[in-house]
Amino acid sequence: MQSEPAATRARRLFWALFIVVLGIKIAVAMRLPLFVDEAFYWQEGQHLAAAYSDLPGLTAWMARLGVAIGGQHLIALRMPFLLTAALVPLLIVRMTHRTFGEADAWTAGSFALLLPLAGSLGLLAVPDAMMALATLLCMDAGACLLRKVDAGHALELAAGLALGALSHYRFIAVIGVGFLALLAMPEGRRVLKDARVLIAIALGAAAWTPLVWWNYDNADAGLRFQLVDRHPWAFHASGLWFIAIQALLVTPLLFVGLLGAGRDALRSPLIAARYFAMLGLMVVGGFFVLGFFADTERVSFHWPLPGFLALIPLLPRFIAAWPRWAQRATAALALIGLAGVLGYYVAVSLPAVRARAAAEKWYPANFAGWDDAADAVRDELRDMPPGTRVLADNFKLGAELGFALHDPRIAVLDHPLNRKHGRAPQLHLWGLDEDPRALLANGPVLLVVGASEVEFKNLHHRYLELCRMVGPLPAPRVLNVDHGRQRIALFRLMAPADGPCTAPAMAWIDAPTTGARVGASFEVKGWAFRQGVGLERVEATIDGRVVGTLRYGDDYAGLEGNWPGLVDPGAPKLGFSGRVDTAGIAPGRHWLGLRLHGRDGAVEAWPEVPIEVAR
Incomplete structure (x- = not known):
């Protein structure tokens, strides 16, 4: 049995981490720009309904509650999600304490805070925080019911199933895995025969009614999008990247530790440990397999998070056998990973950083x-x-x-x-x-x-x-x-x-290329047109300042073929060229752009590309 001082140290560390992480998240959430999905969930919340085309209703209801209480502010929109996310490590502590004792419980709670995707939950007003909480409620209830069936934990199971059903279609995976895990154990099959548990499952199933009804009324549009339209359902090797990204986001040592803890716990004499292991490994493994067949265009790296949360209660006892340096390295890497995720959100909040990243893939x-x-x-x-x-x-x-x-x-x-x-x-x-x-x-x-x-x-x-x-x-x-x-x-x-048709101007800079090094004088050339109106002249700019007028009207064959429907009075003489002098411009990175003057007097600035001015 672990000593009381060890439990005391673990408790103090947990609460210190909890307060620091929550404080940082609130500070970041106050400045983080609105994410596009958050905006749409806010809009759904302003049109209250039982379910919507993309999600069940709970996320929209929470968004509506936030702005109804706190006003039309980003932090108010996100506050219900931040508070929900704050319950996740507390529930991990509670679950772990029942099975493994106090010291392991506080340690597991600390790793729940350090797990990068879990530690950053709630920063955005999206369904993941409530899905994580619903998953843990079902896990906690399931573990307790395996020991002894009682009405209180049956009610907790019903609450978890209902909250999950009201959060996202993806919660179906958690339900399916939980059912399989119970069926795999004699104690689980006994639980599934109990009337109180069956009533809880029925209540959880009833929570899907609004979503089923919405799909029934709308030709299954939501189901078709979630299960058919957005997925290629054909094998693609990029699923390997999905697994690699998971190892990076979870952080490598923690990734190994969680999967190893799950593997070992499958043979544990503790029924709750076996239950957690089956849940976690099947959820993570299922999403790993799905990664080879599912949508690659939209963000999906957060999908396996419920599985990793299910494995966290098993982690402290597993890594206790590791050398002290490996335990410390696991925690340190996880802390670095969390700092990296939170640091990304901080960077996104800074206009200067976003502007500098304009030419980068991670913009x-x-x-x-x-x-x-x-x-x-x-x-x-x-x-x-x-x-x-x-x-x-x-x-x-x-x-x-x-x-x-x-x-x-x-x-x-x-x-x-x-x-x-x-x-x-x-x-x-x-x-x-x-x-x-x-x-x-x-x-x-x-x-x-x-x-x-x-x-x-x-x-x-x-x-x-x-x-x-x-x-x-x-x-x-x-x-x-x-x-x-x-x-x-x-x-x-x-x-x-x-x-x-008359439309905005379009242009392309053939030279210099993006990121090119240029000297004291360099040539700029490319093409430009304005549908139905035409252009009178083209100017080059550096950092928004005009540095020269380019010759416009060079022959540029083939544009009409590349742009079907192109109608410009100047066609096919739509090319531009000329030299730009960088005298008075400091060496280093600058932004080359165009100013396009229409024949109707309108002026449009074209997007800029980075160049490196050298001497």
């Missing part, structure tokens, strides 16, 4: 641009007639602008993103996918377009689609957030219009 696009867009919309609306409607071209902008402007009724155009993320059915149910020409017939409209939400190769086609939806596009106000990595165009549409 946090889903955290950037919404507040700049909201400020621009407010400015535009001040100069437009009263009653002007805001129209967003995709669900992301609609939800983000809705949060910023306190308006959950912003209409949204048809967009591939709406279907890709399973939000199109919900927008239709809310009546927000209105006919844009019908909107215009009732008064002016401010159209807000997320140009960077479309791959560059598809952008011209998207502009042509917008022309078909609303008519010729007037000269836009263009926002280039973070050097244009987030590019947003605003159009004042005063009345329905017809005619040839």
